[in-house]
Amino acid sequence: MQSVSQLSAPVGTTLSRFIAQQQHTHKGAQGELSQLLADISLAAKIINRDINRAGLLNLDGSIGSSNVQGEDQQKLDVIANTRFERALRNGGEVCCIISEELEEMIDTGNHKARYVVSMDPLDGSSNIGVNVSIGTIFSIFQRLSPQGSAPTIEDALQSGTAQIASGYVLYGSSTILVYTTGQGVNGFTYEPSLGEFFLSHPSIEIPEDGKIYSCNEGNFHDFPQGTQSYLEECRKEKLSGRYIGSLVADFHRNLLKGGIYLYPATSKAPDGKLRLQYECSALAYIVEQAGGMATDGSRRVMEIKPNALHQRIPLYIGSPKMVEKAMDFMQQD
Ligand code: AHG
Numbered sequence: 001m002q003s004v005s006q007l008s009a010p011v012g013t014t015l016s017r018f019i020a021q022q023q024h025t026h027k028g029a030q031g032e033l034s035q036l037l038a039d040i041s042l043a044a045k046i047i048n049r050d051i052n053r054a055g056l057l058n059l060d061g062s063i064g065s066s067n068v069q070g071e072d073q074q075k076l077d078v079i080a081n082t083r084f085e086r087a088l089r090n091g092g093e094v095c096c097i098i099s100e101e102l103e104e105m106i107d108t109g110n111h112k113a114r115y116v117v118s119m120d121p122l123d124g125s126s127n128i129g130v131n132v133s134i135g136t137i138f139s140i141f142q143r144l145s146p147q148g149s150a151p152t153i154e155d156a157l158q159s160g161t162a163q164i165a166s167g168y169v170l171y172g173s174s175t176i177l178v179y180t181t182g183q184g185v186n187g188f189t190y191e192p193s194l195g196e197f198f199l200s201h202p203s204i205e206i207p208e209d210g211k212i213y214s215c216n217e218g219n220f221h222d223f224p225q226g227t228q229s230y231l232e233e234c235r236k237e238k239l240s241g242r243y244i245g246s247l248v249a250d251f252h253r254n255l256l257k258g259g260i261y262l263y264p265a266t267s268k269a270p271d272g273k274l275r276l277q278y279e280c281s282a283l284a285y286i287v288e289q290a291g292g293m294a295t296d297g298s299r300r301v302m303e304i305k306p307n308a309l310h311q312r313i314p315l316y317i318g319s320p321k322m323v324e325k326a327m328d329f330m331q332q333d
């Protein structure tokens with residue numbers, strides 16, 4: 001039996017209240033960033049609803065076409081992209097959007113807007129049809145071109161260090177939105193009956209070391225020699241292998257429990273699979289804010305300047321001691 005005090009426990013701080021409180025601590029914040037984060041959380045709520053109904057509405061299959069990267073597009077990839085694009089256009093705070101699902105950057109027409117958003121609207125889309133966790137990833141940059149003019153490619157190709165916020169939404173056993181604006185990392189769990197995200201994971205810090213490694217080891221023999229040696233070491237140490245195949249879900253687990261996620265270069269894909277601009281940079285900002293590390297094997301992910309919208313890089317991300325160890329092995333290549 002639940003006690004009365006359990007039943008009447010406070011539900012806590014909503015995401016919108018938290019954003020409003022944080023706004024005061026940001027130099028030069030004028031409320032637009034708060035509005036933009038609110039627009040993103042609205043799109044996330046809508047996508048959450050779409051995902052939960054996908055099996056019933058026959059939305060959990062392939063659309064029969066490929067995106068710009070030659071990957072099979074799922075119906076929900078396209079729906080999630082549309083949801084975000086619409087929320088960001090209507091919100092009015094974003095001058096251009098970079099998305100995994102769109103070949104070119106999108107000029108929203110809101111030329112007075114200060115912000116640029118890059119996003120992976122639906123991450124882990126191969127898991128949609130099998131009821132496994134999927135996610136959304138986003139990064140927010142300030143535009144470089146003057147407000148009032150059309151956005152330029154320079155606005156879209158900024159390195160991770162220029163991010164003013166980044167985050168992800170994990171549609172899992174519960175839905176959680178995790179983000180940073182450079183003052184630590186906070187997580188907000190969705191309460192569907194109230195339609196609100198509530199602060200559930202304040203000031204997340206990744207454990208310095210961990211016992212989990214996450215990697216698609218089916219590609220083992222195609223990995224660089226140093227990475228193969230590192231993985232052999234993980235097995236020798238009897239670490240737990242945990243790989244969902246949705247970057248957001250694998251990353252989130254390792255962020256909370258301690259671990260490393262790696263998607264190395266392979267002989268077929270010498271630049272790796274994951275995209276710098278809307279997967280790696282965003283998670284690198286989060287992991288660093290939580291005390292972790294992200295590298296492509298030799299460079300800090302945050303400092304890599306993209307030279308194309310859909311550029312890929314190898315990724316090693318997670319607990320600092322584990323990432324450092326992986327890098328030591330890679331240097332022996
Ligand atoms: P997306 O669904 O946005 O294309 O991303 C898929 C990514 C990432 O989420 C995941 O970690 C990785 O691809 C899985 O790749 P493999 O199937 O090659 O392991």
Ligand code: MN
Pocket residue numbers: 120122123124247279
């Ligand atoms: Mn992805």
Ligand code: MN
Pocket residue numbers: 077100120121122123124125
């Ligand atoms: Mn995707």
